[in-house]
Amino acid sequence: MFTLATAEQIKMLVRSHFESNDDRFRTVVLQIAASEAKKGHQTFARDLRGILDKYYEKNNKIIPFNKELDGLMRTELSDGKLTDLVVNDEIKYRIEKILLEYWQRDKLKKYGLNNRRKILLTGNPGTGKTLTASVLAGRAKLPLCTIVMDKLLTKYMGETSVKLRQIFDFISHNQAVYLFDEFDTIGTERSLDNDVGEIRRILNSFLQFIEQDESDSIIVAATNNPQLLDQALFRRFDDVIHYTLPDREQVANLIRNKIGSYNHKLLSLEQVADEALTLSHADITMACNNAVKEAILNGSGYIDENLIMRMIIERKEVYQRGGI
Structure with a gap:
């Protein structure tokens, strides 16, 4: 019945x-x-x-099943794989542990335990935090829902907290991976001098909602500025993973991953890796894509160490010209 x-x-x-x-x-x-x-x-x-x-x-790769949230969320199906992530072994191990606990969550519940599903990712821009959310969604076979922060935050008192409630109500009824990117915009330390009452209310609302959430969804918050976050937030997350710029080995692996399907010659990347050490995963990926495009457009179809080096240097000059 x-x-x-x-x-x-x-x-x-x-x-x-x-x-x-x-x-x-x-x-x-x-x-x-x-x-x-x-x-x-x-x-x-x-x-x-x-x-x-x-x-x-x-x-369709895009799943617009969140119209009731009025543009607060972008939803898509992810085909992200762990091999897409070029990170250190510790980070990969912890991501695998999150997925294992998700797949075995029913077994854990029999012992009164919950899988880790509220995850905070911190670290430099472009080091794989957003990609990690995509990988979690892809491997868990869940939709990836990204909260649109500029739609969430408004100038009207109390409105952001109302929108947060709508989002967490949606989370409780729709299993997915939810990504709060640029999380420091709502998670700022409450004692900072530039804080205002409304920011405190927003943060308190988030703390309340995430603590009360008992859904089967995976909630991921990502920030480039963990030092700005209120300390109370860290206790609400089941795991906190810190991302760093790639080391020499990761740089070389990343380059080989990105150009492997275009160039099968074994490259010597020691000097290139040394040159790229100050760049993020995203910057190196962009440099590789630029190298591939140049090889295609000039008709050679060949990518060597010199071409990759030139693109890496061009990418570094972007920051030097900007005074970064």
Whole structure:
């Protein structure tokens, strides 16, 4: 026998089908899946989500199932893989541990334990924090939902906290990986001299919402400025991972990953790696892409160490000209 809530959901499913409202249809199915998961019907919930993921992966990479949030969130299906991340072994191990606990969360719950799913990523810009959220979504086979911070923050008193409540209400009913990028914009230390009452209210609201959240979603916050974060935030996260600029070995591996499909010659990258040590993963990726494009456009189709070195130097000059 259906509960009243389930009966209402079935009505919405039928209505959204005949109205050709795919967004509402998907949202209701995800709500049913989340509800069934909480009742212990994990296989049924996974089957429902699997049907949706398979359909949307085949038909569209973008999943606009969050219209009720009025542009507060961008949603997409990720095909991110661990091999996409060129990070040190410690970071990769901790990401693998997050995924293992997610896959085995039902087993942990039998012992009264929860999987780590509230994750704070800190470190230099361009070092793989956003990519990590994409990898978590891809490996967990969940949608990746990125909170649009400039839409979240408003000048009107109390409005941002209301939007945060809407987001966490959505999180509780729609299982996904949720990314709060540039997190320091709402997580600033409450005792800073430039703080105002509204910022304190926003931070207090976030602390309350994330502490109360008991969903099966993975919540990721990323910041380039961990020193600005309020200390109370660190206690609310199950894991904190710090990212750094790549070392020589990571630089070489990153370059080989990016140009491997274009150039099969074994390159000697020691000097290139030394030159690129002050650059981030994102900068090195951009330099490799520029090298590939130049090789294609000049007709040679060949990438050597000199070409990569030149692109690395050009990328470094971007910062030197900007006085960085």
